[in-house]
Amino acid sequence: MRCTPKPVHRAILIVVLVTFIVVCGCTSNSPSSPPPATTQTQVPGATMVNIQNFAFNPASITVPKGTTVTWVNQDTANHQIVNDAQGSIAQGALFTSNSLAKDARYSFTFDTPGTYPYHCSIHPSMKATVIVT
Ligand SMILES: [Cu+2]
Numbered sequence: 001m002r003c004t005p006k007p008v009h010r011a012i013l014i015v016v017l018v019t020f021i022v023v024c025g026c027t028s029n030s031p032s033s034p035p036p037a038t039t040q041t042q043v044p045g046a047t048m049v050n051i052q053n054f055a056f057n058p059a060s061i062t063v064p065k066g067t068t069v070t071w072v073n074q075d076t077a078n079h080q081i082v083n084d085a086q087g088s089i090a091q092g093a094l095f096t097s098n099s100l101a102k103d104a105r106y107s108f109t110f111d112t113p114g115t116y117p118y119h120c121s122i123h124p125s126m127k128a129t130v131i132v133t
Pocket residue numbers: 054078079080120121122123126
């Protein structure tokens with residue numbers, strides 16, 4: 001005795017499948033849950049400085065006090081960010097990073113208004129400034 005699906009069973013199966021697809025489609029189109037942001041390109045109170053091609057970019061930034069500045073080394077060469085002490089090239093000023101390898105980051109939060117020149121201790125010709133208002 002052969003057991004073949006009866007046409008009425010196939011019809012029910014198709015109706016169930018179509019209903020399932022339509023319901024799923026409506027659910028996935030729901031605007032109630034936007035995809036979560038995976039990257040933070042601009043955060044209030046924070047700003048980025050790229051270190052690229054042996055230069056700080058931007059070389060001068062002006063930020064309100066309380067801003068956290070994050071430097072990211074894009075070069076294969078190491079760089080070390082050192083705040084100038086009274087404009088001279090000396091270590092031990094307000095902020096000094098570790099020697100940053102490629103893709104390494106350093107962050108500092110500026111709480112006091114002023115002009116903060118800094119340089120790379122490894123390449124003293126690399127100079128830039130953070131201005132805090
Ligand atoms: Cu450097």
